[in-house]
Amino acid sequence: MSAQWMVGIAFVVLAGCLAATFLSIALDARVESWDGIYKRAGLIRRWWFRGLLTIGVVTFAISMTWLPYQFARSAQLTGTPVAVNVKAQQFGWTLDPNCLPSDKPIQFNVTSIDVNHGFAIYDEAGNIVGQTQAMPQFTNVLLIALSKPGTYTIHCTELCGVGHSFMKQTFTVGGCGSSAGGCGSSCA
Numbered sequence: 001m002s003a004q005w006m007v008g009i010a011f012v013v014l015a016g017c018l019a020a021t022f023l024s025i026a027l028d029a030r031v032e033s034w035d036g037i038y039k040r041a042g043l044i045r046r047w048w049f050r051g052l053l054t055i056g057v058v059t060f061a062i063s064m065t066w067l068p069y070q071f072a073r074s075a076q077l078t079g080t081p082v083a084v085n086v087k088a089q090q091f092g093w094t095l096d097p098n099c100l101p102s103d104k105p106i107q108f109n110v111t112s113i114d115v116n117h118g119f120a121i122y123d124e125a126g127n128i129v130g131q132t133q134a135m136p137q138f139t140n141v142l143l144i145a146l147s148k149p150g151t152y153t154i155h156c157t158e159l160c161g162v163g164h165s166f167m168k169q170t171f172t173v174g175g176c177g178s179s180a181g182g183c184g185s186s187c188a
């Protein structure tokens with residue numbers, strides 16, 4: 001059999017399948033009225049909407065407790081927070097104090113004396129653990145628990161000038177009251 005014949009037969013078979021599909025749809029359409037289909041579709045839509053609404057509301061309620069806002073955090077953290085005043089300035093950070101305990105919540109009061117800066121805290125593994133904005137004439141509060149002792153690094157996350165990429169500062173968490181590898185007596 002020549003290739004031409006084979007293509008011709010394949011075409012006829014596929015065209016027959018297509019025609020059978022259309023015919024079956026056309027016959028089905030005659031069996032049921034549109035009213036029944038609309039009713040069923042409406043029912044599916046209603047339950048789909050209710051399901052999505054439920055998922056949305058539950059997700060919203062759960063994720064609200066993860067928000068980094070002070071009111072949400074203060075409800076989760078126990079103990080009196082240690083206040084740390086943070087001042088940003090092109091191109092550096094001033095922290096007072098810069099040695100912090102690991103067993104108390106920390107309240108960073110963050111402001112800037114020149115332009116906007118991004119205040120982001122990174123742990124030793126390079127993961128970001130907290131973030132807020134440093135804004136001139138305004139103090140943003142970041143309430144956070146840093147329970148893992150170690151050296152944390154603040155990086156500026158907002159392009160603030162030519163020295164932006166060098167704008168970093170470290171601080172220590174843990175080791176309070178000891179002189180070995182911690183804050184020693186200067187711990188807050």
Ligand SMILES: [Cu+2]
Pocket residue numbers: 117118156157158159160161164165167
């Ligand atoms: Cu910057």
